[in-house]
Amino acid sequence: MQPDEYKPLPPEAHAFLDGTLNAEQEADFRRRLDRDESLRTQVEGVRVALSMLKALPVKDPGPAFNQRVLGRVRESELIDRARRRIVGARAPLWQHVAQVAAGAVAAAVVLALVAPDWRRGPAPDSPANPLVDVVGAGMVEPNEDDLLPNLGEQVDRLRKLSSHVDALSGLEKESQRKLLRLELDYSDLQRRNYWLAGQLSGLPAERRKEYHVFLDSLDGALDALDRELTESASERRPVNLAQVSLALRGVNTPNRFKGQPRFSVRRFGTAASGTEEGTRRVSSPVAGDPELESYASVREAVYSNDLERILAACDAYSGELGPYKAGHFAKLSEITAVITLLHLGRVTDAAARYELLLDRLKPEDAALLGSQFLTEETRQLQAARKDLHRDE
Numbered sequence: 001m002q003p004d005e006y007k008p009l010p011p012e013a014h015a016f017l018d019g020t021l022n023a024e025q026e027a028d029f030r031r032r033l034d035r036d037e038s039l040r041t042q043v044e045g046v047r048v049a050l051s052m053l054k055a056l057p058v059k060d061p062g063p064a065f066n067q068r069v070l071g072r073v074r075e076s077e078l079i080d081r082a083r084r085r086i087v088g089a090r091a092p093l094w095q096h097v098a099q100v101a102a103g104a105v106a107a108a109v110v111l112a113l114v115a116p117d118w119r120r121g122p123a124p125d126s127p128a129n130p131l132v133d134v135v136g137a138g139m140v141e142p143n144e145d146d147l148l149p150n151l152g153e154q155v156d157r158l159r160k161l162s163s164h165v166d167a168l169s170g171l172e173k174e175s176q177r178k179l180l181r182l183e184l185d186y187s188d189l190q191r192r193n194y195w196l197a198g199q200l201s202g203l204p205a206e207r208r209k210e211y212h213v214f215l216d217s218l219d220g221a222l223d224a225l226d227r228e229l230t231e232s233a234s235e236r237r238p239v240n241l242a243q244v245s246l247a248l249r250g251v252n253t254p255n256r257f258k259g260q261p262r263f264s265v266r267r268f269g270t271a272a273s274g275t276e277e278g279t280r281r282v283s284s285p286v287a288g289d290p291e292l293e294s295y296a297s298v299r300e301a302v303y304s305n306d307l308e309r310i311l312a313a314c315d316a317y318s319g320e321l322g323p324y325k326a327g328h329f330a331k332l333s334e335i336t337a338v339i340t341l342l343h344l345g346r347v348t349d350a351a352a353r354y355e356l357l358l359d360r361l362k363p364e365d366a367a368l369l370g371s372q373f374l375t376e377e378t379r380q381l382q383a384a385r386k387d388l389h390r391d392e
Contacts (some may be wrong), residue, residue, distance in 0.1 A: 013039070154193070155214075175292065179286075183299060197215050298314055298332075330360075
């Protein structure tokens with residue numbers, strides 16, 4: 001094919017291949033394919049190419065690749081900071097270094113002279129070391145305690161994803177598929193899994209084995225979800241939520257996180273500015289559907305672990321001034337708001353919002369809500385509800 005013969009695929013063809021068209025749009029595009037043999041051949045060629053790419057093995061650069069790259073970057077930063085530190089150092093140190101060559105070599109020599117163990121970080125309680133705040137612990141390999149918060153948050157994100165899968169059973173099939181596709185994106189589980197696998201390489205074999213089993217089984221469950229989303233779109237059928245839920249619940253959670261109902265890094269202070277810069281996606285399967293976009297903002301906020309931002313998103317969707325108080329996802333949004341208020345310690349507000357929600361809950365909704373509470377939070381909510389009725 002010559003360059004001037006190339007015809008780019010229309011945007012709707014890409015959406016068709018990604019499975020993001022709604023039923024009506026997909027039917028229209030299939031009719032277009034039936035009429036246009038050239039387009040049909042082109043789309044089929046891209047489909048085959050994507051399948052071949054997906055089947056290719058991924059070359060693993062090795063568990064130490066990230067550390068090597070970051071180590072090089074960190075070493076460059078340390079040398080630059082050491083250079084500046086030398087200029088401001090006391091005369092004896094500066095005179096000693098002046099006898100050596102200038103530039104990066106001098107900085108490296110100073111690091112060797114002043115802090116021979118700089119790659120492992122400075123000795124504790126050594127304020128006399130002028131580079132103690134320069135070298136820090138940048139080159140230290142993470143130990144198990146360093147990684148536990150990240151592993152715990154990975155478990156927490158998995159639970160959030162599993163819980164939302166269970167909550168989508170009554171929705172229209174296209175809404176299910178679009179929200180789950182976004183959920184997979186917002187959870188960031190796949191990228192975080194790859195990063196964690198590399199970080200675990202520094203742990204003793206007997207300790208990292210259980211964590212690798214967790215990450216491998218989570219990878220398998222996420223692949224199953226991704227595959228089901230693609231196949232259900234291609235076959236124009238609802239997502240098999242039971243199958244997806246079974247795969248997610250089959251992940252081998254590390255023993256130390258079993259029985260912990262919540263383990264996540266909590267963030268604060270981003271609600272006022274809305275979605276953080278860089279997190280908004282360029283394109284979205286819910287673009288053009290205002291209600292789905294609004295509820296997707298709730299789910300994106302859930303994975304930010306910023307409680308104020310979650311509450312702001314729920315209010316914007318289904319709160320007193322929200323446009324979707326009776327929307328398709330209103331119950332799910334209000335359940336999220338009640339849980340968030342409890343986590344913020346605003347028990348009275350949580351009880352009041354729960355009372356407004358009660359009449360709209362089905363038994364399965366109430367079970368979903370109850371499963372999100374810690375024992376102490378359930379006790380606090382019940383006590384606050386009694387106080388509300390006592391004041392009436």
